[in-house]
Amino acid sequence: MKSACVGFYWTLPVTWADFRRLPSDINGAARASRTIRYQRERVKQWVRAEALSLVGEIAFMDVRTDRATEEVREALVEARRLCARQHAVLAYVAFEERNLWRSNPHLRHHAEELGLELIALSPDPITVDGRRFDPVAHFKASRVAERERMGELRREAYAGIARALSAIPEGAGRWQAVAERLNIEGVRSLKGGAWTSENVRKVVGRHGDAFSSVQG
Structure with a gap:
């Protein structure tokens, strides 16, 4: 396994809550979205457990409110550049293991197409901001x-x-x-x-x- 990792965090817009875009910086995106914040912490915990280096992070908001779309490919092209430069794997949380509504087959398809080494992390409940966060219960x-x-x-x-x-x-x-x-x-x-x-x-x-x- 490579010694470096890029974290990939994604979410959907929530129009009824007027949540339609993410801040461009990763810290702002994590503050704006609990889902992004959870994924970020989940990847960080895995990186520490595997003694890897987190060398890059990408937060992406899709265009549909009810499903993942092909729009993820552009973000994955950027992820490929980061991974190639840092000789890194790409890690994401595979929500579909416990919540089919939150699956992202486009992410997996385009990651494979682009030659990315993709690591799928299980959506386990973890502590985020001092509180237990269960993504399935959250969704x-x-x-x-x-x-x-x-x-x-x-x-x-x-x-x-x-x-x-x-x-x-x-x-x-x-x-x-x-x-x-x-x-x-x-x-x-x-x-x-x-x-x-x-x-x-x-x-x-x-x-x-x-x-x-x-x-x-």
Whole structure:
């Protein structure tokens, strides 16, 4: 085995919590994301146990909220440069061992394609910041919180749309006017972002019964 290691830590965006990007520096990324922080500590513990040197770290946020994508390849190209320069292996936490939803087949595929020596670490609970962190329990809790928050967003969005439709008459530009009003009021879209005329039109079209009394 090589004597050096590069840590590779990845996560997904959480739009309902307005978590859409990572800081570019590794310390900032670890502060911003508990998942990144866990992976970093897990790799560091393994590096110490194996008497290796941690010579580089990469934090990556994918583009989808619900799955890993091919976008990881670009980050792995950078990882290959680090590993080649330092004669290092690439270590990551294989969440899929205990949580299929958090699997990343693209990471493994592109690492192999790029000729990286990939070390998959089991997602064991460890102490992070003085507290026990179990990634599986964390992901389960996050899914529950997501369902609850999405329900809140839906109720708030429907109420906001209903108010806007009652105040804005039918006619050209109505959907844009509704979107602008919702954004001014701070009402989030069903995915947690800003409103556009198009997503207003789609929500009203799909859930018209909820607004039938205020559509004129």
